[in-house]
Amino acid sequence: MSKIMTVxxxxxxxGAQPSEAVNKLFDVIKNAQPTNNNSFNNNHNNGVSLNDxxxxxxxxxxxxxxxxxxxxxxxxxxxxxxxxxxIEE
Amino acid sequence: MKSQIKQLHQQLVxxxxxxxxxxxxxxxxxxxxxxxxxxxxxxxxxxDLAAKVDAKIAxxxxxxLLEGIPFGIKDVYMVQGTYTTASSDLLKKYKSAYTxxxxxxxxxxxxxxxxxxxxxSFGHGSSSENTxxxxxxxxxxxxxxxxxxxxxxxxxxxxxxxxxxxxxxxxGSVRQPAGYNNVxxxxxxxxxxxxxGLMAYASSTDCVxxxxxxxxxxxxxxxxxxxxxxxxxxxxxxxxISEESLSNSKDIKTVGYFKNFIESEAIDxxxxxxxxxxxxxxxxxxxxxxxxxxxxxxxxVSTYYTLAMAExxxxxxxxxxxxxxxxxxxxxxxxxxxxxxxxxFSEETKRRIVGGNQVLSQGFSDEIYLKGLxxxxxxxxxxxxxxxEVDIILSPVTPGTxxxxxxxxxxxxxxxxxxxxxxxxxLGQLPTLTAPQGTETGVQITAARNNxxxxxxxxxxxKDTI
Numbered sequence: 001m002s003k004i005m006t007v008x009x010x011x012x013x014x015g016a017q018p019s020e021a022v023n024k025l026f027d028v029i030k031n032a033q034p035t036n037n038n039s040f041n042n043n044h045n046n047g048v049s050l051n052d053x054x055x056x057x058x059x060x061x062x063x064x065x066x067x068x069x070x071x072x073x074x075x076x077x078x079x080x081x082x083x084x085x086x087i088e089e
Numbered sequence: 090m091k092s093q094i095k096q097l098h099q100q101l102v103x104x105x106x107x108x109x110x111x112x113x114x115x116x117x118x119x120x121x122x123x124x125x126x127x128x129x130x131x132x133x134x135x136x137d138l139a140a141k142v143d144a145k146i147a148x149x150x151x152x153x154l155l156e157g158i159p160f161g162i163k164d165v166y167m168v169q170g171t172y173t174t175a176s177s178d179l180l181k182k183y184k185s186a187y188t189x190x191x192x193x194x195x196x197x198x199x200x201x202x203x204x205x206x207x208x209x210s211f212g213h214g215s216s217s218e219n220t221x222x223x224x225x226x227x228x229x230x231x232x233x234x235x236x237x238x239x240x241x242x243x244x245x246x247x248x249x250x251x252x253x254x255x256x257x258x259x260x261g262s263v264r265q266p267a268g269y270n271n272v273x274x275x276x277x278x279x280x281x282x283x284x285x286g287l288m289a290y291a292s293s294t295d296c297v298x299x300x301x302x303x304x305x306x307x308x309x310x311x312x313x314x315x316x317x318x319x320x321x322x323x324x325x326x327x328x329x330i331s332e333e334s335l336s337n338s339k340d341i342k343t344v345g346y347f348k349n350f351i352e353s354e355a356i357d358x359x360x361x362x363x364x365x366x367x368x369x370x371x372x373x374x375x376x377x378x379x380x381x382x383x384x385x386x387x388x389x390v391s392t393y394y395t396l397a398m399a400e401x402x403x404x405x406x407x408x409x410x411x412x413x414x415x416x417x418x419x420x421x422x423x424x425x426x427x428x429x430x431x432x433x434f435s436e437e438t439k440r441r442i443v444g445g446n447q448v449l450s451q452g453f454s455d456e457i458y459l460k461g462l463x464x465x466x467x468x469x470x471x472x473x474x475x476x477x478e479v480d481i482i483l484s485p486v487t488p489g490t491x492x493x494x495x496x497x498x499x500x501x502x503x504x505x506x507x508x509x510x511x512x513x514x515x516l517g518q519l520p521t522l523t524a525p526q527g528t529e530t531g532v533q534i535t536a537a538r539n540n541x542x543x544x545x546x547x548x549x550x551x552k553d554t555i
Contacts, residue, residue, distance in 0.1 A: 025395065028388060064186075074410055074415070
């Protein structure tokens, strides 16, 4: 749990480094003073009420949708997706 | 400019033109264009649909207002069976398996899609230069950028290649290119139009937005796309905006503008002078104008980018080449992810993902991300108070005129700052329209949340006033 992860690992981007252009933006935030200090998104609550949730049902994809999903497989064998060897750490 | 949709509809009904001829003419213009607006043409689909409209007309059947009207789609929307690349290497061969709700509603109304339009990759940019299809060139001057991220869409409308186009606006991506190419572009209230099938950039500000040459065409297209959708639970039910309701602007009594936007050192002197002249013309019509206080531009830009980067880092984490996309295999799964993402994302996209992961990580989130959220609350509160005082907020769209192609890529921080006038309204989730009037890059008209009608009403008033 205490392992330190660098941004290149967090981002899965080789050799990635924080950029100066973006750090300049963050410096402004660090020095800014919000008028309130809560961070619960009070003023733009886009949550859905419990009464308004959509039905929890499984919707079957159409045949054409399934076919396109398979077409998009980067690598396939006998109609199945092939993935790289999974490693365990 | 009158409604092109109505004009073409009448020509089709009167049999002055055939739908097939109309579609073919626009397809030819798109194919020949040198502004780099096209990622892919939907010619077969469009001509098939046009033939059906012609058959209906020949048969004496009534056609709907949007039936046979050609339109464009920013290449971040799913349209079943079409390539949806987000102008990226990663998805350059990706085909949509389904169709976005907003686009489906237009298809159901009979509108004909012609083109998937060039834009900044994943919406990451303000110039439409961050694309694998070549920089979009401005409709008025090909040496200048088309604006972004919906640059291809705005240029297509400005050049009459499409009657309207559907862009996406997260921090100004419809309004800014609309301003740079002198057309109308609307970012509706967040949640008015379903985001289902729009590739997610920053989900809490992503909006579907129409671009067109008249207020009336914006109104028609907005009405068709609006509405609650079970596939996007942030959507809400809205009432249709009638044409009649836009003709009367008597209920607009007070207009405000942000003093600090105009007094900023960054604003082009001509844009400033033209904006203030517009304010005088509005006053002369008997409308009260109030100066308003607002957050400094650098705080607006930093708050927006902090939250947008955090959201895009999260949204784009799914793009790892496993199930779709241009996978590059390496020695194991983790290496494959990293190589695929390193090789296929643009520099700007990588910069934003890394920035997002920086602010979301332990030790940074309190100091930056959570503070960004608190600032967003303060900004929303500021808007709520403003709209107790004024009906409409008017502002320039951009501090400057469109840069030369190549300049924005050299200085990303300057590019971020050029979004100073658009990002605040995105954070507030407010309806904002760019009208191609008042300054060289237009003016933005903003109203309180869910009051998109008032925005269009004021745009009509402005059209007759200046």
